[in-house]
Amino acid sequence: MRPVDIIGVGITNFGKHIEKSLVELGGKVAVEALKDAGVKPSQINAGFFANMQAGSLFSDFTIGQNVFYQAGINSVPVFNVENACTSGSSAFNLAWMGVASGAYDMAMVLGAEKLIIPNLGLMQAGTSELDTLEGMVVPNAFAMRANLHMATYGTTKEQLAMVSVKNRRHASMNPLAQFRNPITVEEVLNAPMIADPLTRLSCCPNADGAAALVLCASELSGRYTSKPIRVAGSVLVSGSYKNPCNLAQWEADKRASSIAYEMAGLGPEDLDAVECHDAFTISEILHYEGLGLCPEGEGGRFIESGATTLGGKIPVNLSGGLLSKGHPLGATAVAQIIEGVRQLRGEAGSLQVDGAKVFMAECMGADKAGDVKTCSVNIITK
């Protein structure tokens, strides 16, 4: 396996793109990523497209080919990848493997999703699953974790709300985020209740969006950019589905991040910034612990300490996170990595972490048996 770099990125704002189709959104960022990388469409040896819901919402399929076609990318292998919220990072992991193995010199990873649809409903694990039939929908899967974390470790609902407040503060500096007005702990707590203690402002909104990046063998990347960003570790795991499950800790996060740290030869103390899957406020708290940013059970006190805010010890979700940007499923995990590319390139504007050298993107998707079906951790370095 040879080293692999990110040499180009393209991204839309996350929010409402009513007037644009999924293919148009995707085509736009594909072209942007090619131009950012300074490569021609014919130099891309493979395309990996990530999307979750277009099959069920629009009866669409093999969308990646249509997307890449718009940007002049044809003839090469194109794969359509779905893995719930980690669709984008799964496509990234496969593309990384393809380039690292020598099968491809250059590959594009592109995630896109359209979710601003009337009557979308709450997400669930599929109507053939017993858990769904017994009332499991995504918000109460996370509310059960929140309640247990509060009961076990003394985490407070105010601490949970601080995740939304911090991420909104970050989002106010990110022009691509959907919701950019600052909010207070009181506003979060007093928003309409979804599943105690999670209010509407504790849950990420829906969004349309697309994000793309170009991967290139490191031995070639110097031809295209003076600021290649190295993929230092790329990991995807699925749940271990142990019974009894532990809903106060995310074993998948621990497992995926420890493999990624080992691949990168780095540890949590080396990270300069992190994007994680803050689908709900409690998720980010659990990720602090799962990724080793703070000890087990300390997540609530960790956010309260200010450690994860811009200027803190380890800023998390400087983009504003899914809580502020929204969660266009296929695009989400690609966009997380792009946030890191901007930090490591020093292009993050008022959200820039001085001298950022190491960045982690974590994502997680789909509940099953009290565990998660998929969890990804990617570490990129300057």
Added chain:
Amino acid sequence: MRPVDIIGVGITNFGKHIEKSLVELGGKVAVEALKDAGVKPSQINAGFFANMQAGSLFSDFTIGQNVFYQAGINSVPVFNVENACTSGSSAFNLAWMGVASGAYDMAMVLGAEKLIIPNLGLMQAGTSELDTLEGMVVPNAFAMRANLHMATYGTTKEQLAMVSVKNRRHASMNPLAQFRNPITVEEVLNAPMIADPLTRLSCCPNADGAAALVLCASELSGRYTSKPIRVAGSVLVSGSYKNPCNLAQWEADKRASSIAYEMAGLGPEDLDAVECHDAFTISEILHYEGLGLCPEGEGGRFIESGATTLGGKIPVNLSGGLLSKGHPLGATAVAQIIEGVRQLRGEAGSLQVDGAKVFMAECMGADKAGDVKTCSVNIITK
């Protein structure tokens, strides 16, 4: 890249599995493939699941995790792959790359689909595509090719019908095929017309089905089997979408197969048996030419010569093909490879080709711009 072997297979019959869910069908073949390989679930380092329509038909997602879970495969990376009719071979290509690269020692590829659904309708390329809005559905895409091939090369509708007749004759010896009664050229020609010259018996029927195989690094496969089957070439391409398109020849077939031949160090004359994507009778004729089994324009006369029937020069679709088995999209291309494994293991019963050493599986999916969005060729050897 290191050599990779197939060490275990599992497959259902293709046809109606009304009483079984997609996850159950998949779980069944996963267990069968593990047992056939003689490996434990915990020895599988990654899972690649192929399906095309469960999103649109059942609003289902991240199905692979549920399928592999049933067979005790957890914790490892699981990817859900869609690529129309080549979903299974795309998953296979990724798994092959994963094992060949050294990322995994052993991986499972599993395709499953349920299509026996009331009012399924004709397949089309997506309702946001202009071609679909102007009346393109899959049967007339192939009828246009058939008409052009007949006008250009003198192929007859009787020769087209012979593809169905031959494949049914093969299917009569394959207990896993859906339709096993022999048919005549007259019956094919007199069946209800779908799109001239393609009658109902010129088009593959729908089916439910699942198929799985276990890939293993060749350096390890001797521990598990005395009959490892080598992956000699694995290729996926997408269309070149040139304008003007050539509807009388399949450039994607030529391109994919020539790469695969080169990887394997073999040529069409070395093949002992072939499975190809006979979604329609004309498809198989075009594949003869695209894969180099006969010269351009000679496909009609090639089937008539008997070359592609059991006992002929190069038997094609000994399983009965999609025309007899039906076409459970995600499972199709995995099942094609399994047909080859059986031939090379010498386990094909009355369909056995004596001394078969080299097998090719070809698949193709989704029309776009007068070309195909995806085309796969895999060559396996003893």
Added chain:
Amino acid sequence: MNNDLKPVMEGIFEAGPSPQLIGAICPECQQKFFPKPMVCPQCLGEVQDIKLSPVGKLYTYAILRTKAMYKLPQPYAVGWVDLEADGLRIFTLLDPEKIEDLDFGKKVFLRVGPIGVDNNGEACLRYYFTTQDGGDK
């Protein structure tokens, strides 16, 4: 008990005055499961049906306040329950009448009753746990 109603999923429980969940056990490794798996995920061998303990301890729970799927009551509660006799933690609907009584570690009892509709929109039986002992026992 509405005996004319179908269970929300076949083979999951036995209804009646003393309802029981139907799990499975692997004769090889003695691991128990709920719901019944296709094969034992460790041994890949056949598993056998068993009845699970109708008494458990609440591990965690949540109350959904928004409009619910399957015409479940608004609000309704769900949770994970430890069946200590079986060494299993299972997901379950909780008694919609007893939402205010829920607490960590609380003892809960299995019930089967007509709550909500199934995937075909037809009224059906669901299993749930309640904090209230006794009932139709």
Added chain:
Amino acid sequence: MNNDLKPVMEGIFEAGPSPQLIGAICPECQQKFFPKPMVCPQCLGEVQDIKLSPVGKLYTYAILRTKAMYKLPQPYAVGWVDLEADGLRIFTLLDPEKIEDLDFGKKVFLRVGPIGVDNNGEACLRYYFTTQDGGDK
């Protein structure tokens, strides 16, 4: 011509007595396209709208005999037409009234008319080619 009907897709053609398809050309590489692409797939630059030739030659065709989508007539025909003046081969619906006249290499003429419905189920205008010269020209 029903001027109150919407086109089956926006920006694809101009209706009226002498209808024309709206394609695009890349000013850089002079390649023409139909339909108009987002950018030129070679140069990635902006493309410009152009009107395409309303006369073509039939490359191949097919007649669908089964029940059709979009309330298209049963049977209906489709084909690929060479717009020789533009060097483009394009997919098109063919005149449902002239199915029996279809032949390879035959000269065909662009029309726009009310045929079938759109994705919202509303009657709409579609472009098609016919073997019959003249018409409402």
